[in-house]
Amino acid sequence: MLSFCEMTSRDHTILLPSATGFGGGIGRCGCICGALAGGIIALGSVYGRKTLEDDKKRPYRFASQLCNQFVEEYGSSCCRIINKGDFKSSEHQIRCSDIVEKTAVMLLDIMEAEETGS
Secondary structure, three states: OHHHHHHHOOOHHHHHHHOHHHOOOOOOOOOEOHHHHHHHHHHHHHHOOOOOOOOOHHHHHHHHHHHHHHHHHHOOOEHHHHOOOOOOOHHHHHHHHHHHHHHHHHHHHHHHHHHHOO
């Protein structure tokens, strides 16, 4: 989340605390990858509904696009499958950082395509 905030010059004081528990597949449970969950939160912060009456189609489309790209890249959205090993090991941390970086690029590509209409 911090990467997204830095890359898009967004205020991190709301988004970063919201994503604190995402690491390790949501609190080290090994479930949905925190990078993917954080990416969907980031997309929602830009394109999400502001009221309950707002249309959900656009943010759903972007979330689906990110999720599909992520699963295509890693074969799963599950942390324990895509980054096996001890959560505390340096190897795990390196792989995790790479996943976060690639997910941020996917996210920015989606946003850029929306902005340029491509």
